[in-house]
Structures are given as structure tokens and as C-alpha cells.
Amino acid sequence: MSVVGFIKSERGQSVVELALVFPLFALVFFAIVEFSHLFYVKLTLQHALREAGRYAVTGRAEEKRTRPEAIQEVFCKNLIGTGLSCREVRGEFALNPSDGGGSGEIVTLTATFEKAPFTLLIGQFFPDRKATFRISTTWKNEPF
Numbered sequence: 001m002s003v004v005g006f007i008k009s010e011r012g013q014s015v016v017e018l019a020l021v022f023p024l025f026a027l028v029f030f031a032i033v034e035f036s037h038l039f040y041v042k043l044t045l046q047h048a049l050r051e052a053g054r055y056a057v058t059g060r061a062e063e064k065r066t067r068p069e070a071i072q073e074v075f076c077k078n079l080i081g082t083g084l085s086c087r088e089v090r091g092e093f094a095l096n097p098s099d100g101g102g103s104g105e106i107v108t109l110t111a112t113f114e115k116a117p118f119t120l121l122i123g124q125f126f127p128d129r130k131a132t133f134r135i136s137t138t139w140k141n142e143p144f
Contacts, residue, residue: 034122048078067100
């Protein structure tokens, strides 16, 4: 085969095209998966905090534990599928007032914590390679 014939040959063209397109496809695919999961985590955390808020404003009390512990347990039970455990949340779960408030008082629940992305490739785009979530909800206690 002559040099001109070799240059005009289309052998290996698909391999070169794949090598150029595949990294871009992989980046887009992993970004979609990663951001979908982070969106799911945020929605689940909002749901868990709202459930804990609903529990807080009803004024229920239990004999075995304090009211703030019961409210936090409700929050932790609703962290399904987030990859976060109650241990990661304990220091960052805030109840204002700390005793859950009295009848007719305003109660604010706040949760702040970090979640590491699945992939290192996408994790590079977050500060400290972690996504930070800060969620808050405010309720008024029912008369009890």
C-alpha cells in the first residue's frame, strides 16, 4: 500500500471516533446519575424533616425518652435510601427551642450535613468533594 493509499484509508476510523466521543458520553452519563441521586437525597431529607416537624407539633410525649430524642428518631427513620445514617446527623440536627417548645410556640427544625458523590470524576466539582445540604422547616405547635 502506498503512502497516499494509507492516508485515504478509512480503517480504524470508528475506533478514533469512539475514543473522541466516549469520554464526553461517560461524563454526561455519570453527571446525570450523580445529580439525580443528589436530588433524591435532598428530597428525602426534606421529607424526613417535615415528618419530624409534624411529629414535633402534635405535642406527643413518650416515657422512655425525651421529646427531642423522639423527634430526632422520627427524622432518622425517614432517611431511607440516602446513604446517611443517624450517627452522621446527630451533631447537625437542631431543634429550636431545644425542648421542642410549648403549646402554641414556633418550632424550627434544621439539618445540615454532607454527602460525598458516588464518582470521583463528578466529586471534583464540589468544594471538599462533598455536597452540603442545609434544610430547615418551621412549624407552630398545636395547643396541647
